[in-house]
Amino acid sequence: MVVNHLRVHWEYLKVALSTAMEYKINFIIQVLAMVFNDVVWIIFWLIFFNRFQNVGGWVLGDMLMLYAIITLSYGLSSVFFGNRNRIAEIVNQGKLDFYLALPKNVLFHVLISRSSFYGLGDVVFGIILAFIVLSLASLSLFLILVLASTSILLSVAILSGSLAFFFGNAEATSRNIFMGTLSLASYPLSVYQGVTKFILLTIIPAGFISGVPVELLKSFNAQWFWLTIGFVVLIFSIATFVFYRGLKKYESGNLMYVRT
């Protein structure tokens, strides 16, 4: 079962790669754009920390760590689950028919059937950042936390995409929820206090995507570590549940399109 699904995943990656190679120039431009985007962001924080030194206990190194985690989890999910942000569109335009007529897990199949290889730009960038700020001793913890925040990012995408089952035209809303969560996650956790902080660790799980992992890497705390793992399991279960609940309301459609 699982092996078969992984085999299909591998095949899709190969197909995506050969599609990307059909349009080489486009591919290279997209990778460069991603890297450029990341570089601009880093320059901003370099200037910022040059003036202020620290934000609620966070220094430049912590910020780079945060960005390593975000770029890696964003990049990895783009490469391996490239349809992450297209669930609403797929549901809305009746493209889910394709997946429902095939003998594979629908949610898994939807997520993997596209790969955005330009996400590799983010992945490489994240690895370089990690190489700069990470000590070898915390490598395994770092990898676990990257996987955790990738899963949370995916869950947010599934949850926001599933809105399309219930509210119809939810493409823009879904994308905004995802991008909003991501941008909340790209500031130091220490700037958020009180109620805001509580919300970011519950309803909008931005804190668990980047802030908590950075705190854990700064000084390990078993309680927060297991809380993070527990949260990953919880939000992923909720996301899958909501998706399959929505699937029963799926209405298909007759829009004409081509598979690209």
Place this chain on the structure above:
Amino acid sequence: MNSAISVKNLTKTFRTKTREAGVSASFKAIFKPNYKKVHAVNNISFDVKEGELVAFIGPNGAGKSTTLKMLSGILFQDKGECRVNSLDPQTQRKQLAFQIGTVFGQKPQLWFHLPAIESFNLFSKIYELDKEEYTKRMLSLVKKFEIEDLIHQPVRKLSLGQRMRCEFVLSLLHNPKVLFLDEPTIGLDVVVKKTIRELIKKINKEDNVTVILTSHDIADVENICNRVIIVNKGKIVYDGSFERIKKQYLAKKFVKVLSETPINSFEMKGVEIVKKTKFSIELEVNTKETSMGKLIDFLTKNNTINDLSVEETPVEEVIAEIYQR
């Protein structure tokens, strides 16, 4: 013979929001939306035997596609039940998917930018096919559909007819027992349509595949299927052979007569004069009320006939009439 498909009291309702036109109405609709229930499929039942070729026809929005989608596990029904190869599409979707193939004329499954062969290979993995068997079957299908020269070109460079043949091969790779075809000949030219029809019949005969087909082209139905189910507004209005439609509904005939002597007006039960000139007459004849022989006897007795032709109502018109009931 076993039944390949059995449908009992199948019902599907869609809820759609309705509102008046205009901006103020759209604001009102935010707080007080009006919902309208649309019965896409309304309590239909039928059985299809293994190896049967069944056409599912009806006007746009009659519920053909919705029924097909429920049978293939894409949509959940509200009420009733259906079984395809003894499997329940709702709860056994994955098992069922191994046994059915779908070709939706308006929803291509091939990757647009890739050569068809890559889509074939990917599907072989999705269907968990044995590599050797798959290669053998794929090659024989490719030969049968005559697409040897096409499968290595990106699909976007193929014509619609070429693409459709590739779509068929894709949906047959896993040797499905039941094939759902939703308007497979849409947009194709006459020659390609003919080829596709022959191939559908061939697959049905050689592999005993049960085929359910929807189409707006009556010629498809006449040439491929031995049974026709007509749906309208979510209900079955006719279920039987194509021949029976002809016998039952093709009662009207058109008769044109050219005479050497002037023709006089006449009256006969079941005969209506459509057009009359001095030496010619056009008649609409209801063969249920009067026999053709009686009419021709009458005409030859009273006139010296130069030419006489009899035409049937086109089947399309008959079907359209059934739709409008």
